[in-house]
Amino acid sequence: MQGIDLQDCPAYLQVMDWDKLQYFLMVARHGTLARAGAALHVDATTVSRQISALEGALQQTLFERAPTGFVLTAAGRALVPHAEAMAAAAARIHKADESGAALSGQLRVSVSEGFGNSFIAPRLGRFVAAHPELEIDLVASSGFLNPSRREADMAVLLARPRKGPLITRKLADYSLGLYAPADRPDWQAAVAATPLSRAGIPVIGYIPDILYAPELDYLGEIEPGLRATVRSSSILAQRRMIAGGGGVGVLPCFLASGDPALVRVRPDQTIARAFWLALHRDVARQPRIRAFIDWLDGEVRESRGLLVPG
Incomplete structure (x- = not known):
């Protein structure tokens, strides 16, 4: 032949x-x-x-x-x-047509621990209900998978990637503030009147030598030279430590707002950051990718007041 x-x-x-x-x-x-x-x-x-x-x-x-x-x-x-x-x-x-034909396949999204667990996860049910045949991996952890190496279909990052065959854009701005335990009014008053370095109150934050992104090194924006004395690699653990009376610390507002165990102190001090969306060029046109991005954009638009209060 x-x-x-x-x-x-x-x-x-x-x-x-x-x-x-x-x-x-x-x-x-x-x-x-x-x-x-x-x-x-x-x-x-x-x-x-x-x-x-x-x-x-x-x-x-x-x-x-x-x-x-x-x-x-x-x-x-x-x-x-x-x-x-x-x-x-x-x-x-x-591709899903206008009648709502089902999308299928696997979708893997890498995202920071706080945003993945506190923002995406509680809202994901609506996307799952709309696309029940999709298999969705939400990798929400301290660290990121790399879309350039195809470890994930897309990632929501804390900074814009500068290298790799990626399509990137800003997803959303978000704010962070200083929070104290709700049941420690003495700490709240002290933080309002005294520099933290002299207030004798434990400061909760990240472990400096295993900080997975430089954007998380923000204590110096509260007070120059400020150091954490109670540390964790997990922002969810930091939130629990503050709420449980372990000290005061910086948290994303979307993570802390609405928690009755937390009170924001020094509300005039706001730290500004942004989330960046990155995906490999080869997957950018896949219908399941576009559907997830459209859904996430909608959730971010609806929650702008939560991400950037005031």
Whole structure:
């Protein structure tokens, strides 16, 4: 059997399926089996097996195996526009239409612990109800997965990334303030009248040598040289320590507002920060990605007064 002429689109469509073409496109875009596998959430062996099966079906060599990775042959280059056309068609098929057709697949979002647990998680039920066939991983922790390395589909970060094949934009501004336990009016009065460094009140904050983002080093914006004397790597733990009478400390307003165990002190002192949305260029047009971003934008708009009080 002779190889198929890849300039003849109908001929190759008869011998392959979209699943194999996805592997072909990812290797063509990323250049190595490992990076293609990461993009597809499979191992490199699976990618290699699919590429070999596709080449066998076409009886064509699509890639040259070079020390630096996989390089398209002439046959591979001829296949790319056809594969991209099928990718566009597949995206249209899977896209939710105006009647509310279901989205499916996996969506992994990396977000800071405080924003993920206190803002996204309580609201996520509405998005889940609208898209019940989606599998959603909300990775809310002290630290971030890297969209550039395809560890997550998207991330909500504390600063705008400067490197990588990413699409980035500001998601929302948010404010932080100084909070004290509601049942310690003596501390509240002391903080209002006395520098914290001389008030004899424990200060709660992050552990400096394992601070996962420089944007969290904000105690100096309350008072120059201010140090935490009771520390945790978790903002949720810091909130509990303040509410439980362990000291005073800085918290995001969206995390502390409405908690009867907390009182904001020095309300004229506000620390301004922002959340940044980052996603890999390769996933930006996927319907499930767009749906989540649209939903999150709506939640942020509705909650602007919570994120930036006053």
